[in-house]
Amino acid sequence: MKAKTMDRLMTGVIVGVGFLIIALLAALLGYLLIRGVGHISWHFLTSPPESIRAGGGIGPQLFNSLFLLVLTMIITIPLGLGAGIYMSEYAKPSRLTAFIRLVVEVLSSFPSIVVGLFGLLVIVNRFGLGLSLMSGALALTVFNLPLMVRITEQALRAVPREQKEAGLALGLSRWRTITTVMVPIAVPAIVTGTILAAGRVFGEAAALLFTAGMSSPRLDFTDWNPLHHTSPLNPFRPAETLAVHIWKVNSEGLAPDAAQIAAGASAVLIVTVLLFNLCARWLGRVLYRKLTAGR
Amino acid sequence: MNMTETRLQADSISMPGDRRLPKHRLEELRGKSYVLLCVLLLIVIIFSIVYFIASRGLTPFLSQGVRIGDMLGGLKWSPEADTPLLGALPFLFGSFATSLLAAVIAAPLGICAALFMTEMMPKVGKNILQPAIELLAGVPSVVYGFVGLSVVVPFLRNNFPGQGVGVLAGAIVLSVMILPTITTIATDALRTLPAGLKEGSYALGATRWQTLSRLVIPTALPSLMTGVVLGIARAFGEALAVQMVIGNAPHIPHSLFQSASTLTSIITLSMGNTTSGSLHNNALWSLALILLLMTFLFVFIVRLLEGRVKRV
Numbered sequence: 001m002k003a004k005t006m007d008r009l010m011t012g013v014i015v016g017v018g019f020l021i022i023a024l025l026a027a028l029l030g031y032l033l034i035r036g037v038g039h040i041s042w043h044f045l046t047s048p049p050e051s052i053r054a055g056g057g058i059g060p061q062l063f064n065s066l067f068l069l070v071l072t073m074i075i076t077i078p079l080g081l082g083a084g085i086y087m088s089e090y091a092k093p094s095r096l097t098a099f100i101r102l103v104v105e106v107l108s109s110f111p112s113i114v115v116g117l118f119g120l121l122v123i124v125n126r127f128g129l130g131l132s133l134m135s136g137a138l139a140l141t142v143f144n145l146p147l148m149v150r151i152t153e154q155a156l157r158a159v160p161r162e163q164k165e166a167g168l169a170l171g172l173s174r175w176r177t178i179t180t181v182m183v184p185i186a187v188p189a190i191v192t193g194t195i196l197a198a199g200r201v202f203g204e205a206a207a208l209l210f211t212a213g214m215s216s217p218r219l220d221f222t223d224w225n226p227l228h229h230t231s232p233l234n235p236f237r238p239a240e241t242l243a244v245h246i247w248k249v250n251s252e253g254l255a256p257d258a259a260q261i262a263a264g265a266s267a268v269l270i271v272t273v274l275l276f277n278l279c280a281r282w283l284g285r286v287l288y289r290k291l292t293a294g295r
Numbered sequence: 296m297n298m299t300e301t302r303l304q305a306d307s308i309s310m311p312g313d314r315r316l317p318k319h320r321l322e323e324l325r326g327k328s329y330v331l332l333c334v335l336l337l338i339v340i341i342f343s344i345v346y347f348i349a350s351r352g353l354t355p356f357l358s359q360g361v362r363i364g365d366m367l368g369g370l371k372w373s374p375e376a377d378t379p380l381l382g383a384l385p386f387l388f389g390s391f392a393t394s395l396l397a398a399v400i401a402a403p404l405g406i407c408a409a410l411f412m413t414e415m416m417p418k419v420g421k422n423i424l425q426p427a428i429e430l431l432a433g434v435p436s437v438v439y440g441f442v443g444l445s446v447v448v449p450f451l452r453n454n455f456p457g458q459g460v461g462v463l464a465g466a467i468v469l470s471v472m473i474l475p476t477i478t479t480i481a482t483d484a485l486r487t488l489p490a491g492l493k494e495g496s497y498a499l500g501a502t503r504w505q506t507l508s509r510l511v512i513p514t515a516l517p518s519l520m521t522g523v524v525l526g527i528a529r530a531f532g533e534a535l536a537v538q539m540v541i542g543n544a545p546h547i548p549h550s551l552f553q554s555a556s557t558l559t560s561i562i563t564l565s566m567g568n569t570t571s572g573s574l575h576n577n578a579l580w581s582l583a584l585i586l587l588l589m590t591f592l593f594v595f596i597v598r599l600l601e602g603r604v605k606r607v
Binding site: 003004006007009010011013014015017018020021022024025028029031032035078079080081082083085086087090100102103104105106107109110111112113114115117118120121122125142145146149171172173174175176178179196199200202203204205206209210214243244246247250251259262263266269270273274276277 | 319320322323325326327329330331332333334336337338340341343344347348351403404407408410411412414415416419420423424427428429430431433434435436437438440441442444445446471474478501502503504505507508525528529531532533534535538539559562563566567571580583586587590591593594
């Protein structure tokens with residue numbers, strides 16, 4: 001009988017932990033939204049921050065985060081797709097392949113602050129890009145690339161063998177088969193993975209402290225010429241992102257409403273990440289249905 | 296044979312009298328060189344990361360007269376003093392203490408969550424707990440830091456001695472951050488166990504807990520450990536969330552509620568305020584090099600554990 005009591009007890013414990021984690025997430029989201037949403041207004045989302053007075057917004061930071069995300073993805077996606085295609089289609093089981101696999105694994109487990117420091121040393125100083133959006137995007141590429149490679153590789157490996165063989169049997173070159181037969185089938189998985197990776201990039205801060213910088217110069221949102229100094233589109237200006245701003249406000253914010261700003265910005269960040277998550281699931285499903293069922 | 300002939304003909308039709316490569320060969324070559332270039336870039340990146348950080352991080356030992364033992368074993372960190380002391384032991388201690396403590400909190404929770412999803416209530420697990428874990432994994436680290444600062448720290452301050460900031464606050468924040476890593480890997484490991492294993496045990500009359508504790512968990516142990524090690528690795532390298540709640544005092548704390556520092560927190564705080572090339576600055580690069588080497592160590596441990604999984 002003792003074994004049965006023990007069994008009931010441990011079942012209770014495990015079920016309890018399961019529900020505890022669900023409650024934890026609910027409490028976390030609830031706390032962030034309840035504390036933050038009250039502070040979110042059109043003014044808060046569009047106006048520049050104030051350093052000493054109350055009433056500052058997060059407009060430039062929000063823009064910087066989105067722009068940086070686009071820049072990073074423009075650089076990461078082609079490179080990640082290429083390396084992922086190599087890993088799944090061209091790599092033969094050999095020592096070299098095992099070594100490349102190790103490289104990807106190590107690269108993906110580097111702490112993001114180390115990637116940021118590498119960016120400071122090489123991209124900011126040696127390449128002379130300075131603290132700029134471009135440096136930030138390149139550092140985030142280093143941080144994001146291994147993930148992108150893994151997503152592509154797994155998506156391509158999940159493509160049915162027959163599809164590939166049919167393409168090859170028709171006399172298509174290997175490269176043609178990959179780009180016109182396999183990649184389209186793998187697209188839903190790649191898109192889902194990419195959007196989730198984008199969420200990670202959007203919230204990243206440690207790699208950006210020393211690459212994109214912690215300051216945001218005054219931006220002129222009427223000037224869209226990327227070559228102008230105050231233009232929001234200039235990729236060679238320093239740019240503080242939303243995540244970096246949250247960190248800065250929390251650790252050295254002087255404005256009297258610093259706590260509310262941090263709460264509001266955190267709520268914006270978490271809502272965006274949630275949107276990325278939902279979007280990834282939805283788009284993945286829609287694309288899957290579109291590309292597999294009759295067209 | 297027939298096919299090759301047709302193809303040769305097709306090629307010669309498309310390129311009459313031309314000795315250049317046929318079109319499909321050319322595009323194959325182009326594609327292949329592009330993907331090779333991408334992979335080459337990955338290799339170049341990793342070697343340059345190691346090279347550049349090592350070249351800066353080793354400078355204090357090679358040309359500025361600091362002994363490695365003094366740095367790893369020294370208790371006092373005062374790089375701007377007249378006789379600079381570069382004892383990094385408090386930071387090493389802080390990093391290990393927070394990440395190991397975080398793993399001690401998160402590992403049982405994560406493994407229980409995985410058991411819940413695979414053995415107890417697969418439906419609730421798949422529809423609620425799994426998405427919840429995925430969302431937790433997506434929450435940015437600064438948001439964890441913010442919640443830690445505005446919830447965990449005040450709670451600790453009101454209920455325990457001290458200011459609230461410290462090793463325990465850092466460990467609690469980190470434990471929530473690494474919970475998804477541990478849970479996901481544990482769930483995958485439990486799902487891939489052969490079904491016959493459990494059925495045999497139930498057939499012998501064992502209860503569910505007896506089956507889990509004596510059969511399922513021991514069999515999956517190397518994989519479960521892999522998840523825990525990856526969690527520790529993530530906690531060890533996490534910078535901002537920890538820096539926000541740990542208090543940043545450069546000494547070894549006497550209790551869990553005293554302010555401390557980690558390798559990442561001191562780098563985050565000081566790197567921007569030091570001039571490039573100074574001893575202080577180079578010493579921070581040495582700390583970064585330690586982080587880098589720890590990453591290699593963690594990957595090595597994970598590889599060892601995975602080797603065991605394959606042999607079982």
